[in-house]
Amino acid sequence: MNVWIIGASSGIGKEVAHVFSKKGWDVICSSRDENELHRLAGDLTTRYRGNAYVYPIDLENSSDISLYVEEVYNKHVNIDCVVVTAGTLPRNEEEYYNEVELLRVVRINYTGIASLLNGVSRRMVAKQNGIIICLSSVAGERGRRKNFIYGASKSALTAYLQGLRAKVFNDGVRVITVLPGYVDTVMAYGKVKKGLAASPKYVAEKIYMLLKQKKDVTYIPPIWWLIMAVVKLIPESIFKRLRFEV
Numbered sequence: 001m002n003v004w005i006i007g008a009s010s011g012i013g014k015e016v017a018h019v020f021s022k023k024g025w026d027v028i029c030s031s032r033d034e035n036e037l038h039r040l041a042g043d044l045t046t047r048y049r050g051n052a053y054v055y056p057i058d059l060e061n062s063s064d065i066s067l068y069v070e071e072v073y074n075k076h077v078n079i080d081c082v083v084v085t086a087g088t089l090p091r092n093e094e095e096y097y098n099e100v101e102l103l104r105v106v107r108i109n110y111t112g113i114a115s116l117l118n119g120v121s122r123r124m125v126a127k128q129n130g131i132i133i134c135l136s137s138v139a140g141e142r143g144r145r146k147n148f149i150y151g152a153s154k155s156a157l158t159a160y161l162q163g164l165r166a167k168v169f170n171d172g173v174r175v176i177t178v179l180p181g182y183v184d185t186v187m188a189y190g191k192v193k194k195g196l197a198a199s200p201k202y203v204a205e206k207i208y209m210l211l212k213q214k215k216d217v218t219y220i221p222p223i224w225w226l227i228m229a230v231v232k233l234i235p236e237s238i239f240k241r242l243r244f245e246v
């Protein structure tokens with residue numbers, strides 16, 4: 001079995017690579033940091049004796065993405081599962097008016113991933129088989145003053161995944177949306193108290209378990225379903241006055 005992980009160089013994606021490789025999958029590792037991807041691939045082959053491949057990709061360059069997908073599929077005809085863990089936060093959350101940063105975040109978190117999954121899903125539909133697992137975020141569930149540029153890009157991604165799921169539902173392709181809460185990675189560093197964040201290993205193991213479950217959308221850890229259900233119920237007139245700490 002083959003899995004292609006986009007965002008494998010760090011955090012949740014790196015742990016997902018370990019979990020799949022340990023279970024005997026061949027792993028195709030992508031993101032921008034080629035050196036880190038080679039280190040990871042070496043580690044995986046040494047530890048678990050399976051195959052690991054490296055394909056650098058920059059999701060910000062959306063014009064190259066369809067060619068890139070073609071190149072990966074030319075070498076790996078049978079990709080059973082694609083896991084997208086790539087994502088980014090604005091470099092300075094306070095600079096919501098910074099247009100360069102706004103476009104960078106949207107290009108990576110939404111348009112880059114959507115164009116990649118357009119290419120992937122088309123190929124999976126042709127084979128009438130495949131699983132797409134994509135990480136969005138609880139931040140996309142409701143716009144908060146603290147991180148609404150990131151949240152809006154994740155909201156767009158969540159809606160895209162919902163539509164894609166319906167589009168390919170009758171073609172043997174599953175699309176699973178993962179909505180993590182806080183996870184203890186570089187991305188969340190300094191933004192949340194340590195005890196409140198799940199470990200990336202825990203999230204990766206939960207992601208692997210999705211292969212055998214029938215879920216379309218899942219919150220990890222599951223408590224975030226309840227938290228977001230309450231948050232979404234708060235009337236807008238009150239919500240706009242709240243100052244969330246995290």
Ligand SMILES: NC(=O)c1ccc[n+]([C@@H]2O[C@H](COP(=O)([O-])OP(=O)(O)OC[C@H]3O[C@@H](n4cnc5c(N)ncnc54)[C@H](OP(=O)(O)O)[C@@H]3O)[C@@H](O)[C@H]2O)c1
Nearest residue numbers: 007009010011012031032033059086087137182183185188
């Ligand atoms: N950590 C949290 O608290 C949290 C909470 C909710 C949702 N999430 C979501 O979970 C996913 C994984 O997050 P994480 O915490 O594991 O973050 P992370 O450790 O910062 O990893 C992010 C990954 O995205 C890749 N990436 C960033 N920009 C890219 C680009 N232009 N092209 C290709 N790859 C790119 C990075 O690799 P390179 O630098 O090598 O490109 C890295 O592998 C993200 O989608 C994030 O939004 C995280």
